[in-house]
Amino acid sequence: MSDKRKRGVRKYDAPAGGWGALKAVGHALQDQHTVVEGGRTLLHANQPDGFDCPGCAWPDPKHTSSFEFCENGAKAVAWEATSKRATPELFAAHTVTELLTWSDHQLEDAGRLTAPMAFDRATDRYLPISWDEAFARTAQALNALDHPDQAEFYASGRASNEAAFLYQLLGRRFGTNNFPDCSNMCHEPTSVGLPDSIGLGKGSVTLEDFDHADLILSFGHNPGTNHPRMMATLRDAARRGAGILVFNPLKERALERFASPQDPVEMATFTSTEIASRYYQPTLGGDAALVQGMMKALIAWDIEALAAGRPPILDHAFIAEHTLGFDALAADLAGQDWANLERTSGLPRSQIEEAARTYAEAKAVILCYGMGLTQHRNASSTVQQLVNLLLLRGNIGRPGAGICPLRGHSNVQGDRTVGVWEKPTEAFLSAMDGVFGFQSPRKHGHTVVEAIAAMERGESRVFLGLGGNFAVAAPDPLRTFAAMRNLKLSVHVATKLNRTHLLIGDGALLLPCLGRTELDHQATGRQAVTVEDSMSMVHASRGLNPPASPDLKSEIAIVAGIGKATFGATDPVDWDALVADYDRIRELIAAVLPKLFADYNAKIRVPGGFRLPVAPSDRVWTTPSGKAHFLTYAVTGADPRQGDPEVLLLTTLRSHDQYNTTIYGQDDRYRGVFGRRDVVFAHKDDLAARGLKDGDAIDLLAAFDASGERAVRRFTAIARDLPRGCLAAYYPETNGLVVLDDHDQRSGTPAYKSVPVRLRAAL
Secondary structure, eight states, X not given: OHHHHTTTBOOOOSOEEHHHHHHHHHHHHHHTTOHHHXXXXXXXXXXXXXXXXXXXXXXXXSSOOTTOOOHHHHHHHHHXXXXXXXXXXXXXXXXXXXXXXXXXXXXXXXXXXXXXXXXXXXXXXXEEOOHHHHHHHHHHHHHTSSSGGGEEEEEXXXXXXXXXXXXXXXXXXXXXXXXXXXXXXXXXXXXXHHHHHHSOSSOOOOGGGGGTOSEEEEESOOHHHHSTTHHXXXXXXXXXXXXXXXEOSSOOGGGTEEEOTTOHHHHHHTOOEEOOSEEEOOOTTOHHHHHHHHHHHHHHHHHHHHHTTOOOSSOHHXXXXXXXXXXXXXXXXXXXXXXXXXHHXXXXXXXXXXXXXXXXXXXXXXXXXOHHXXXXXXXXXXXXXXXXXXXXXXXXXXXXXXXXXXXXXXXXXXXXHTTOOSSOOHHHHHHHHHHHSSOOOOSOOOOHHHHHHHHXXXXXXXXXXXXXXXXXHSSOHHHHHHHHTTOSEEEEEESBOOGGGGOOSSOEEEEEBXXXXXOOEETTEEOOEEEEOTTSEEEEEOOOBOOSOTTOBOHHHHHHHHHHHHHOTTOSSOHHHHHHOHHHHHHHHHHHSHHHHTTHHHHHXXXXXXXXXXXXXGTOOOSTTSSEEOOOOOOOSOOTTTTOTTOEEEEEEOOTTEETTEEOOSOBGGGTBOSOOOEEEEOHHHHHTTTOOTTOEEEEEETTOTTOOSEEEEEEEEEOSOOTTEEEXXXXXXXXXXXXXXXXXXXXXXXXXXXXXXXXXXX
16 A cells, blocks of 8 residues: 555656756656747846746846756746647636636746636636726726725836836835735745844845855755756855855755766766755754754854863854844753753754864855744744854955845745835835836835734735735635635736736736846837845846737736836826836936935946845945844743653745745656655654554544645655654645734744644555
8 A cells, every 4th residue: 555655656766867857857848748948048046137936036147158047947938939729719718717726836837828808706706908998997996995905015036127117116105014925925034034143134245255165055955956056156165165054854865965967077977965964953943942952062162162261162252343232142041951952853962063073164144034933923032043153253244155035936025125115114105206206105015914804804805916826825724715705906027927816806816027038119119127036136137938818917917017007197196108108117216325325327237237235245244233143042932842752843845846935847856756646755764653654544633723625635645864753744735724813923924834733654
């Protein structure tokens, strides 16, 4: 029975990258029927005169090659440049009820949307509609609301700076700060936690800093799948002798071994480069305790060194000049019990001290982290502990050192920079008022979790989605799907069909937009948009492919069309002029944010673009005190297991054939899973303790859900090397186990990475 259940699961011994990656690129282009066109398009990805990859936010090197893309970036490009089309004929042939039975992969694999569509309740179908009518219906629904806060303006990180700025202008002109966005579901703890520590919710490093680091600390991320172009940087660091310490519950192949497809020697000889110099496997949610243990050891060693007349371990000059709160942190750590730190982190003291010793001996350290750290209940405070560790030895604001949050979508950071935020600063709103001549709302708006709850209660009636797959990315589909169906109107700007588009209340509109790879011609000629990567570099992006349909509009044109229809021809914002020439939008961005975007249009015409000011990089701390702050760990909420020894913690994962909610295929090559996604990785002893073994059929149930409705059933248990008490499975399949109210207490980010569940034999 077990062998049959393990169909498609086998050991994968090859390194990450290499021939497997090149083969996968070929399959992706072939599958999307775009071998010639897609291959030509890829040569323009991440080039100074080309388009920014619609995948991850890893920065481009200054001197780009003709091969500056990765396997998953190639999949994203192939998925967008596909020759497949979701035409009105597709919707005529299939009702919404039928389409809901399709898998997420099948929905997006239908191809590019080609025409605006409106849901018709009588036929249960999407029917073609004109652009003017689509804009009019949207405006009518918005203007019929009792209050602006009954509207939700959701944004995906794929939107350009220009589209995002117009979108936040549309929402604030309408009168709300309801801007739930994808940041709320991934790196919001970075945006919330880092400003208290260093004054800015962004990373402090540049790509060039990695050339000067002699140690890289890697927490909670899987670059081989989620930001594969980072692998070239890690490989270079490893080959020149830099240490790379990895802290991750599950061993990921890319952080073990990597073969560069751009290295002819590795490709010809089938060799690879070892990435991690040491791999530690803390328990899920154990990172804060791990870092606290490292700091406790460092401070104790420093006291001993000073008493013995040896050189100090800590950078006391930096601490005195640039920080506040060290004494409180030291006192807090002194009171920490090693037994508790070991239990909470899942690592023995010897391993924690080993990592601390390696850190103490390094001269320049970069600390990278991903959503393995940010999607927990106390994530904002955990992020601050990472900063504490760097501050102890002055590892922020000098070459080769700093904090590096690994963002997801290519412009998720840029969207926030230009104003897509539910909690805008007074300075930003005042600048908006001065430039546009209207009073922006001051009341804070909704995060994703708050927006879902408001829709559920009937308080939010209209939903606008600028890209993304909101309901599938969100937690708790039991509540989220029902909330979407409670709306008066949902309006979706999209390139492809997804499940959120099929969760319809009284009405819905599909508004198809240009993709990143496509030519954008407006009244003044070919247009460029801009994006900001995860290291605050802003550069231009210009598509080159003919649009998938002559009926497509740019995101900017769609947002402006809604604005013009909503506010009328006498509106002081000249929406048509902004669509005609995107330079005019950038001039407005520079007017609102002059310290960041002065000479915006001139700077983006320089190949490679420009870096936004990042004060911590220069050891300038824009906190109220003017100093960087050591902060103690503020635990909010009880242990998710609530003292029940039968409860395990589940982390949700992307497969290697996936980017966010987009499922390119059914394989997860590096983890040895092929043709399926219905698996749960577990420690063999956790299975044995429940009378189960590798390959058995199992059910997972949300641990404290009395209804029993939050469950996934008849998955296959796969024994893997991960800490006791921890499980791993793919999302969105297991999002149903994540309760809406289970999130980081400060940022609202759902706790996708430590979900309390019960595991049992399948019924």
